[in-house]
Amino acid sequence: MIRLNGKIDSNNAAEWEKKIAEQLEGYEGTSVEIDASDLEYISSAGLRVLLRIRKTHPQIRIFDVNPVVYEILDTTGFTQMMEVEKAYRVISIEGCEEIGRGANGTIYRIDQDNVVKVYNNPEALSDIQHEREVAKLALILGIPTAISYDVVKVGDSYGSVFELLNARSFSKILANEPEKMDWCVKESVALLRKIHSTRVPEGKLPDMKEKALSWGEFMKDFLPEASASKLLSLIAELPADDHMIHGDYHTKNVMLQNDEVLLIDMDTLSVGNPIFELAPMYNAYIGYTEMDHGQIFRFQGYDFETGLTFWHKSLSEYLGTTSEIKIREVEEKAGILGYTRMIRSSIRHGGLEDEVSRKEIEFWKDRLLTLLDRTDTLLFSRDELELEAVAENLPEVHTFVNERLEAADCPPNARMQIDVAVEEIFINIASYAYAPEKGKASVRVEIGQDPLTVTITFVDHGVPYDPLSREDPLLDVPASEREIGGLGIFLTKKLMDNVSYEYRDGKNILTLKKNL
Numbered sequence: 001m002i003r004l005n006g007k008i009d010s011n012n013a014a015e016w017e018k019k020i021a022e023q024l025e026g027y028e029g030t031s032v033e034i035d036a037s038d039l040e041y042i043s044s045a046g047l048r049v050l051l052r053i054r055k056t057h058p059q060i061r062i063f064d065v066n067p068v069v070y071e072i073l074d075t076t077g078f079t080q081m082m083e084v085e086k087a088y089r090v091i092s093i094e095g096c097e098e099i100g101r102g103a104n105g106t107i108y109r110i111d112q113d114n115v116v117k118v119y120n121n122p123e124a125l126s127d128i129q130h131e132r133e134v135a136k137l138a139l140i141l142g143i144p145t146a147i148s149y150d151v152v153k154v155g156d157s158y159g160s161v162f163e164l165l166n167a168r169s170f171s172k173i174l175a176n177e178p179e180k181m182d183w184c185v186k187e188s189v190a191l192l193r194k195i196h197s198t199r200v201p202e203g204k205l206p207d208m209k210e211k212a213l214s215w216g217e218f219m220k221d222f223l224p225e226a227s228a229s230k231l232l233s234l235i236a237e238l239p240a241d242d243h244m245i246h247g248d249y250h251t252k253n254v255m256l257q258n259d260e261v262l263l264i265d266m267d268t269l270s271v272g273n274p275i276f277e278l279a280p281m282y283n284a285y286i287g288y289t290e291m292d293h294g295q296i297f298r299f300q301g302y303d304f305e306t307g308l309t310f311w312h313k314s315l316s317e318y319l320g321t322t323s324e325i326k327i328r329e330v331e332e333k334a335g336i337l338g339y340t341r342m343i344r345s346s347i348r349h350g351g352l353e354d355e356v357s358r359k360e361i362e363f364w365k366d367r368l369l370t371l372l373d374r375t376d377t378l379l380f381s382r383d384e385l386e387l388e389a390v391a392e393n394l395p396e397v398h399t400f401v402n403e404r405l406e407a408a409d410c411p412p413n414a415r416m417q418i419d420v421a422v423e424e425i426f427i428n429i430a431s432y433a434y435a436p437e438k439g440k441a442s443v444r445v446e447i448g449q450d451p452l453t454v455t456i457t458f459v460d461h462g463v464p465y466d467p468l469s470r471e472d473p474l475l476d477v478p479a480s481e482r483e484i485g486g487l488g489i490f491l492t493k494k495l496m497d498n499v500s501y502e503y504r505d506g507k508n509i510l511t512l513k514k515n516l
Helices: 013-024 044-056 067-075 125-140 170-176 178-196 208-221 225-236 275-285 294-300 304-319 324-348 355-373 391-407 412-432 487-495
Strands: 002-008 032-042 060-065 083-086 097-101 105-109 114-119 150-154 157-163 254-257 260-263 384-388 440-448 453-460 498-504 507-515
Touching: 002 013, 002 044, 013 044, 032 044, 032 067, 044 060, 060 067, 067 083, 114 125, 114 150, 125 157, 170 178, 170 254, 170 294, 170 304, 178 254, 178 260, 178 275, 178 304, 208 225, 208 275, 208 324, 225 324, 225 355, 275 294, 275 304, 275 324, 294 304, 304 324, 324 355, 324 384, 324 391, 384 391, 391 412, 391 440, 391 453, 412 440, 412 453, 412 487, 412 507, 487 498
Parallel strands: 002 032, 032 060, 060 083
Antiparallel strands: 097 105, 105 114, 114 157, 150 157, 254 260, 384 440, 440 453, 453 507, 498 507
């Protein structure tokens, strides 16, 4: 350890070099730590002293370098030749308001204009550098976020300082102004959709699927073999996706600053399927607080009912539907990954050694196994509804289809014709596809442009049957002589511009197309 102080210039550089050589005598080849906390100035003569030290001791670390000296070392390339660490401003968070908490750190307001994110890891300098880099990437790609302008020392750890003038988290807005619930939902989902529609250049962010596969591998020791295998298969079947996900998206990480909605806490930024985003969101509003409703108040600052309402309204807005069946379908998929993450995290932090944590793990495990039993894929589409093919679910189908027609400004007359065709096909599937048993059907709605068209596809796994193979009913014969049946598909063909059928991979696939 060598300690430098005062000024090192052409007047005293030779003296410093002699002093340092005496200290290093007998320690050739060892690493050298240089404490620069009291070094006020260094000239080129002093830099040459450092170079000569480096020749005999290649491993040099200079730390606690003040900003002026650091700039000299950086300008002359010394920061590339050796490890150089700035001296960091020391701040206190005692009495500061907590405005956000994530997996890697906690955010505090230190004054009206600024906040600091204090990292859990005391060796967080590399984490801070990573977060600053990904935050800049997000900003370049069009995601509104705050960029850290300073790194500080906070207790035994480090923090990043951001300017967030008069900013309030959505958690604080929901807690103090509950009448703004719908506004918060709309704004936070608009930002979430922007994030999920943003493509990221290859290699710039980690792939969340790789992390999720490691969660699945971990669970092999804690789930029945068949369930663990299914969990891994569900994750593995998710296709590669280069769209951005935040990874810790909840109301404490969404801020309102001067009427602009900003995203903070960017260290979890990655790429992947949106289900990897919805899983930690599920945990934030439901998973972590199911057994202890007070948990969400301690974390977000509002009660369990507020969190539950915000989550369901957000999922409805995100999926573009009020269909409870669709919302529940996606919620259960998110729950599978959510419970997996919570179980793994708790076990890794000694949860099996604590009675309360063991009860939580068992509860989460039961929920996970239940969801795995009734889920065949983690994939979901905003434009596809899967439900039991029973006549009682026709209103759900109509609601789902009409929400998409309304978004496409479908004319009222065309919407009525589509409603009739949808009813005829779905009731046909409900009545005959699985009789006398029951089964599922899916309805997918796609809107095409130039020209504007709507395509509705029905899929079931029932008995193979091509309804188009049936001859059209004879309309010019007396009613008493007509055969019963066939009117529904005939009416559908008349109302739609195109109707097609195929049987593929064990599925009946019937497609309706209407030009708008």
